[in-house]
Amino acid sequence: MLTSSSGIIRPLVVDDWSGWRVLWEGYLRFYREELPEDVTRSTFDRLCEQRDEMFGFVAEGAEGELVGIVHALLHTSTWTTASYCYLEDLFVAPETRGTPVARELIEAVAAEAGRRGADKVYWHTQEFNGRARSLYDQVAKRISIVVYERELS
Numbered sequence: 001m002l003t004s005s006s007g008i009i010r011p012l013v014v015d016d017w018s019g020w021r022v023l024w025e026g027y028l029r030f031y032r033e034e035l036p037e038d039v040t041r042s043t044f045d046r047l048c049e050q051r052d053e054m055f056g057f058v059a060e061g062a063e064g065e066l067v068g069i070v071h072a073l074l075h076t077s078t079w080t081t082a083s084y085c086y087l088e089d090l091f092v093a094p095e096t097r098g099t100p101v102a103r104e105l106i107e108a109v110a111a112e113a114g115r116r117g118a119d120k121v122y123w124h125t126q127e128f129n130g131r132a133r134s135l136y137d138q139v140a141k142r143i144s145i146v147v148y149e150r151e152l153s
Helices: 014-030 037-049 101-115 130-139
Strands: 002-004 007-011 054-060 066-075 083-092 118-122
Touching (some): 007 101, 014 066, 037 054, 054 101, 066 101, 083 101, 101 118
Parallel strands (some): 083 118
Antiparallel strands (some): 007 054, 066 083
16 A cells, blocks of 8 residues: 555455446546446456456545556566566546546556566557546657557457
8 A cells, every 4th residue: 555645545455346336437438438247347356356467556535535546467478588567447537637646556556567577567548548648658658559459259
């Protein structure tokens, strides 16, 4: 658990379900995505149990309410003997944007990834996500990789 200027950054736990879910749904709305209930529940459970190399952190506000979430997973790579950490989801409540919360959540993932032996943390965002990208430009370097995806179902 880290005490920050914005509140507390700590690992996600089972008791966070209701607050986490509100933020998760906000994140999905931002990306215009809908997921079945079983995927949402499975994601939360795997994050809390740190199963499948997944882990997550939450940010608590001054009143103990959840104001931010971040999820990450470790994976092997053909380019290192260690592992990489993919920061898959980062979302802060609209009223919290512009505070240090998002940066502190990124730093929590980086610290945990380093503790677990990862060589680097990386993430994707959409081109139009200018507000987030202004932060990302401060805490990491942008690389020239173009991402493609192919649905299998």
